[in-house]
Amino acid sequence: MxxxxxxxxxxxxxxxxxxxxxxxxxxxxxxxxxxxxxxxxxxxxxxxxxxxxxxxxxxxxxxxxxxxxxxxxxxxxxxxxxxxxxxxxxxxxxxxxxxxxxxxxxxxxxxxxxxxxxxxxxxxxxxxxNDDRFPWREISQANVTVHWYAGDDAFGAAAMDAAGSGMLAINEFVPVSLSDPIDVYLYSNVNDLQSTLLLGGEDWTVGHASPKIGVVLAAIAPGEKQSIEMETTIPHELSHVMMYRSLGGKYNYQPVWLTEGIASMMELYPNPDYAHALEIASANDSLISFDQLCASFPADAGNAFLAYAQSQSFVTYIRETYGTSGLTRLTEAYGDGFTCELGATNALGTPLSQLDARWRESVLGQNRAGAALRNLSPFILLMLLVLVVPLWGAIDMLRQRRKHGNKSK
Ligand SMILES: [Zn+2]
Known part of the structure; x- marks a missing residue:
């Protein structure tokens, strides 16, 4: 040769x-x-x-x-x-x-x-x-490096703290490696961030993760709201990287509601607008069914926001009902290639559509009477048979008597 x-x-x-x-x-x-x-x-x-x-x-x-x-x-x-x-x-x-x-x-x-x-x-x-349009500064701790160009030293240190707290929270759910490097780049505004994203990104995007290369991008402006934004966006995006590192190629088989739900659950500062969005959508009957959130999230800002709110609430419900091990079984089942509906059956014994209905009932208080009725329905049918048949007999007897009575008058 x-x-x-x-x-x-x-x-x-x-x-x-x-x-x-x-x-x-x-x-x-x-x-x-x-x-x-x-x-x-x-x-x-x-x-x-x-x-x-x-x-x-x-x-x-x-x-x-x-x-x-x-x-x-x-x-x-x-x-x-x-x-x-x-x-x-x-x-x-x-x-x-x-x-x-x-x-x-x-x-x-x-x-x-x-x-x-x-x-x-x-x-x-x-x-x-590299995006070399900005004068990046950096701070490192363990395997995490935070890069920023707007804001002072305290801004960088606060971002590093948010990353550290996020890693601790994530570690309860997926094993966190402290050796593979992760780089967090903080842009000071959404325009700067979006100019780097595929097709400009969606106009509501404030964070982005490239899990394969261990890179997290976020738009956080220095100012009053910086800590809330850091504690929300940084742990969220870091958890995408950690999930990818833990699941490898199986990450791509996960339903979007699951990866986004887990990432949103890792946000250290709960989004107060999520509960409000869920309440309104539940009252208007405009909740999105989870089987529509398997492959992708809606592109428009309003529905995308609702999709995040739902996923965060739904995954939290699953974790509270089936434990962290239940969520792990779920990621494994989807990683094995089960469909969105059947992965839930395989991991939790309940298909996705039924989990969805139970979440609506127990978290959003939807259809409580309906749910109670459904649980009781076999008994109600039996009760009807037991009660109605003799009742009908009694009514019939009364009728007969009345007829006879009328005649006798
Ligand atoms: Zn995400």
């Missing part, structure tokens, strides 16, 4: 600069193959990523391709490039769709087909795709 993959490129140093990343490479020619010189990446965050290099070889190059992907992505993008006479190639990727998550790593390499019809591959180079 021949080995066309002669790795002749060695990255000696990766120098990070504010806007452009210069990748010093040492040229090492083999007897054959390609050498990549002056490889560089220029990032205009959220706009473009420009890759450039000189691809050299001792024999003519027929074709050069640039290959790149996020280090945690499965699909590799392939771009066929036109090499100049000196081997220069360059490609500008449109990053405005935010398909590559901020603060992730991108890996790229080159492939060239030479005049000998062999294809040679260069060594991969990785670089960080």
């Amino acid at each position: 021949t080995h066309p993959r002669k790795l002749v490129l060695r990255v000696v140093a990766i120098l990070l600069m504010v806007a452009s990343i210069s990748l010093n490479t040492q040229q090492v020619y083999g007897q054959e193959g390609i050498a990549v010189e002056d490889a560089a990446v220029e990032v205009a965050f959220g706009q473009t990523i420009t890759f450039s290099a000189k691809v050299k070889s001792p024999i003519p190059i027929k074709q050069v391709s640039l290959l790149f992907r996020g280090v945690n992505e499965e699909t590799t993008r392939v771009e066929t490039l036109q090499a100049a006479e000196d081997g220069s190639v360059s490609f500008t990727y449109d990053a405005s769709q935010n398909l590559i998550p901020p603060f992730s790593w991108i890996v790229f390499w080159f492939q060239a087909t030479l005049a000998d019809d062999q294809t040679y591959t260069s060594a991969p180079i990785t670089f960080p795709y």
Whole structure:
């Protein structure tokens, strides 16, 4: 077997600069193959990523391709490039769709087909795709690093406290690792945050987690409300990362109401508007049934808010009824691929639709009379039979008597 993959490129140093990343490479020619010189990446965050290099070889190059992907992505993008006479190639990727998550790593390499019809591959180079539009400051404790650019030292310290308390709360439910790093980036406003999210995000999004890369993003402005917002958003988003680390690939099989419900349950400061939203929706009969919250949440702000309120209340109800072990069984059943309805049957002995009805009855006080009647219905039927049959007989007897009486008058 021949080995066309002669790795002749060695990255000696990766120098990070504010806007452009210069990748010093040492040229090492083999007897054959390609050498990549002056490889560089220029990032205009959220706009473009420009890759450039000189691809050299001792024999003519027929074709050069640039290959790149996020280090945690499965699909590799392939771009066929036109090499100049000196081997220069360059490609500008449109990053405005935010398909590559901020603060992730991108890996790229080159492939060239030479005049000998062999294809040679260069060594991969990785670089960080960071949102460098802001003067980030940072504070670290254990495996958590909080980054922020607005607010003073106390702001960073408060965020770190919220992260620490959140981790303690989460640890009661999922094992928390203290070694894998987690980075929390605090934007000072929703616009700055949303400019980093896929398709701009939903306009109500104040927090976002990229569990695969251990990155949490949140919009929290320094000020009076900062602690409440930190104690709500940071534990919520951290718990998405922890659930992902605990469940691995099974995380993606979980119903959205369950992961969002658990994450919302970890918020240290209960949202007072949730109870109000539930009350109104219950009275208006506009609650969303949980089987509609399995694959995704509604896109509009009002219904999304209700979906979070419901999920938080529903998961809390399940935890109070079946214990933390019940919730764990539930995530395991869904992780095994059970459907939304049957995962609940498998884990808790009750299908989702019935859990939903019981939650409405016991938490929202809906249909109490109906529920009581349903529980009693076999007895009521029996009672009716026992009572009505003799009653009918008695009425009939009275009628007969009255008839006779009338006649006698
Ligand atoms: Zn969430």
